[in-house]
Amino acid sequence: MSDVQSLTSRIDELEIRLTHQDQIIDDLNETIARQWREIEALTRQLAKLGDRIHLVEEHAGEPASTEPPPPHY
Template identity: 55%
Template sequence: MSDVNDLTGRLEALEIRVAYQDQTIEDLNATITAQWQELERLKRMIQRLEDQVREAEARAGGPNLPEPPPPHY
């Protein structure tokens, strides 16, 4: 009878452990999904900023043009 009680206790402990692991896996999945969405949002933002910088450089005459000398030369 002691063996049955021991096995029952061990089985219950394992079931509890699996339940906590399942919850941890779900939490980690939610965190990873949220981080992936944030990365995608940041990538889009960086792309828009790069586009704005290119437009500003094109309107300003491009980055390769030499600066005019100061007025006192």
């Protein structure tokens, strides 16, 4: 009877460990998915900022206005 109880106890412990490991895996998976969504959003934002910087650099050498300066210059 002791062997049966010992085996039952070991099986119960393994089942408990498996349940905890399954929960940890699910939690880690959700964390990774959330981080991946955030990385994608940040990548899109960085690309937009890069485009804006590129436009600013293209127009940096152009005069602010096409009007001639006032005569007192």
